[in-house]
Amino acid sequence: MRKILFGILFFLFQWSFSQSIPSYEHFKHHSIFKKNDTINYYVYSQNEISNTTGILLFIHGSGAFPMFNVTKENKSTSVVSTIPFELEKLPKNYAFIVVAKKCVPFVTINQDYHPSKCFYENESLNYRVWQYDNVLNDLSKKIKIPKNIIAIGHSEGSDVVAKLGTVNKKLTHIGFWSGSGNSQYNDFALMIRKEVSEKKIDEKMATMKLDSLYQKLNDIEAHPNDINQFWMGNTYKRWHEFSEPAVENLLKVNIPIFAAIGTQDQAVPIESSLIIKSEFIRKHKKNLTYRIYPDYDHGFETVPSNLDEEPKDMWMSVFNEFMNWVEKK
Numbered sequence: 001m002r003k004i005l006f007g008i009l010f011f012l013f014q015w016s017f018s019q020s021i022p023s024y025e026h027f028k029h030h031s032i033f034k035k036n037d038t039i040n041y042y043v044y045s046q047n048e049i050s051n052t053t054g055i056l057l058f059i060h061g062s063g064a065f066p067m068f069n070v071t072k073e074n075k076s077t078s079v080v081s082t083i084p085f086e087l088e089k090l091p092k093n094y095a096f097i098v099v100a101k102k103c104v105p106f107v108t109i110n111q112d113y114h115p116s117k118c119f120y121e122n123e124s125l126n127y128r129v130w131q132y133d134n135v136l137n138d139l140s141k142k143i144k145i146p147k148n149i150i151a152i153g154h155s156e157g158s159d160v161v162a163k164l165g166t167v168n169k170k171l172t173h174i175g176f177w178s179g180s181g182n183s184q185y186n187d188f189a190l191m192i193r194k195e196v197s198e199k200k201i202d203e204k205m206a207t208m209k210l211d212s213l214y215q216k217l218n219d220i221e222a223h224p225n226d227i228n229q230f231w232m233g234n235t236y237k238r239w240h241e242f243s244e245p246a247v248e249n250l251l252k253v254n255i256p257i258f259a260a261i262g263t264q265d266q267a268v269p270i271e272s273s274l275i276i277k278s279e280f281i282r283k284h285k286k287n288l289t290y291r292i293y294p295d296y297d298h299g300f301e302t303v304p305s306n307l308d309e310e311p312k313d314m315w316m317s318v319f320n321e322f323m324n325w326v327e328k329k
Helices: 119-121 125-143 158-169 184-197 203-222 236-241 246-250 270-283 315-328
Strands: 003-005 014-018 028-034 037-044 054-059 068-073 077-080 096-099 107-109 150-154 172-175 257-261 288-293
Touching: 003 203, 014 246, 028 125, 037 125, 054 125, 054 158, 096 125, 125 150, 125 158, 150 158, 150 315, 158 246, 172 315, 184 203, 184 270, 203 236, 246 270, 257 270, 257 315, 288 315
Parallel strands: 054 096, 054 150, 068 107, 150 172, 172 257, 257 288
Antiparallel strands: 003 014, 014 077, 028 037, 037 096, 068 077
16 A cells, blocks of 8 residues: 655655556656757556547646655665556556656656755746646647546646646646645645644634744745745745635636545645635636545545554545546536
């Protein structure tokens, strides 16, 4: 069973698992050259890409992590991956696509990876949207008239997919998973208030924590391009760039949207997600399907109710429900 690893990063999420088949070798590498920039993306497909009839684009959350980190010792191979899907269970008629973040390698073997200045300089919402928009346009040259062009954004990737939907008109369906409707800034305030409601802190401590939070946010916005100062594991620049409320972009999208969040999400308060449903109702928009999963966490694992209970990985269950929804839309 895959183990979910959470750090103190707000939207950091990755999966760790061991496998006998080196699935990282099953991806085909592609590059797009744009002026002084290069976009690297990777395709997993059980058929030749030209014979597939759909595109499934997965947009990762935050952080600078290779798609695969491989450790080889003697005859054993251990793989840590940021790709949560069971690749062999993906629909055979789809090409599964992931895109490398700027200056982040696809795979590292027997080495530790540390992000470079290049990554921090290019860590922004608009840059990631630009990457994925170009990848979809490039894929349209390789797959003639695909039936469906789907993008699933998870965690920070939900912000990206929301804005991508306003830019790329080839998309047919959007998955907005474990994402905030409000600004990420406001989510921190919500989490402080949740601590009060859960009686983890009192009102005096909550006021102190809110004052400290708003002081920090003011400092970030006073230095919105700073890549040398960090807060919660991310640069000031990154926080500023991803402070845009996703609901504002989602409301501009007219294709079907499947928004999903777990009630036990540790990174995104479910209260922040609720605004998406209410705003779609207020604006009389009918293209949203909104799913709440009781007792699921940020990565759609169940949260045990006692020490004898094991968490269950429900990612592929949510994905299967999503794909059934796609076929009906």
